[in-house]
Amino acid sequence: MNTFLWRFLFLGWALSLLGSAHAADAKRVVRLTNGEWPPYVSQDLKYDGVVSLIVKEAFASEGYEVKFTFMPWKRALQSAQDGEWDGSILWAYREERTQYFIYSDPISSTQYVFFHLRNTDFDWKDFSDLKKYRFGLTLGYNYNERFMEMVRNEELPHDYASDIVSSFKMMFKHRVDVVPEDVEVGYFILSSEFAPGVDRMVTSHLKPLSEEKHYLLMSRRIPDANELIEAFNRGLKKMRASGRLESLFEKSRMGDFIQKK
Template sequence: MPLIAQLLTLLLFTCLSCTARGEKLRIVTEPWAPYVYEENGKPLGLDYETTAIVFKRLGIEVEWQFLPWKRCLSMLETGQADGALDIFHSAERDATLLYPSEPLSEVEFVMFYANQRPHPFSTLEALKGLTIGTSPGYLYSEDFSSSTLFTREPAPTHEANFGKLVRGRIDLLITDRRVGQHLLDELDIRDQITENPTIISHQSQFLAVRRNAGMDLLVQRFGAELKRFKREPAYAELSARYGANPDPVARAQSTSISPAQTVEQQESGAQ
């Protein structure tokens, strides 16, 4: 075998370090329907199924774990996981994580309120004195996180947050638009809850992996194959099945507080 071919082969096997050792790539994520979730023990979701297809095309086996988000971050930091699905890009994590050039999906963070206690708003200043339901392990925008106008109250799950909203224990909750709409149907509370149209932030979701030996090539190959798959009819069908194209009327009625604000599904510290 020519020397250049030997070097290329060695580079490929180094890139796929876990596979080369006969191990599966360990990916962690939090249930985040409709992007990624489990139903009757079967993993589903737009981003999960997209990622699974891309890895299959690359010939890489994956071991999946569904855990609370703070646990996912802890496992990344301690090396118990090779990567995380549906993580937002953060400059402070560039030293430890690699991100493909192509995102898996785009999210829009909005707030929901109970119809019996409506709190429509268009600015954060309008939330003065209210209690906002949040999720542990999520780092929100500086404006939202540092504001003293309102109180932030975490709940262990997204379902618990909606339960608190229905019972009047919080005034609003913040989550992704599609996640919230999915839960309104899942919990059968659509007639009790309203989505406020103001967009708190836009953000891209990625598959990110730890900066181990050769993983930069894996990220490049994943990004290239993901971009290729997203151009195919199969991806369009998958997107439509999971409602990845928000209603154009609803989008036209939406406003954004500030395009510079971000809501990060990350936290710099563990637990």
């Protein structure tokens, strides 16, 4: 065998080793849909919000990279369900979704309350008390199941908006009386998206509509969905054990994720 042939074979062998090394080093990119729900997730916040950062760090600790695509919530869920993306954050548990998605361990807990103008005479003790009010709802949201059943059955007067800011605008224009929203999200939106002092015109009822845990959903159409959920859960468990999870939520409450303008 001549020298030229030896060199050719050696070069081919070296290139194959290099290619194998690159393949081994390449990280699986987890593609997730996301939406606007500050202070938890938002393109306008540092790191896309505290929960986006938690998801990235949990996956990174297991060797995965995460890329988010922001879109309206309804489309975010449907696109992930169809397998166009690997999964989606940040969703409450609903039994009907389990045929399309695998749920992670819970990432966060939230409390939904009813927001209303201070001069609106609003009170409730049970769901029958709600029938005399008109509600501003946000497309793609899933509220308390009993509440949603009443909405579907047209027992509760309501109007839908594409996002929570628009829902609050309907309330300020007196088109609706009450807006249900996560307590932290609601006050964050009122203080950051409206003129100074507007938030003082609004209050929230002490009785919660619901308390929800929220999750990462991985589409069952993705071949390695179970593997990805298990990896994420391991990473999340490590963050919780180290105190990193609570530390990030505390930083969010202190305003550390707000972009300076």
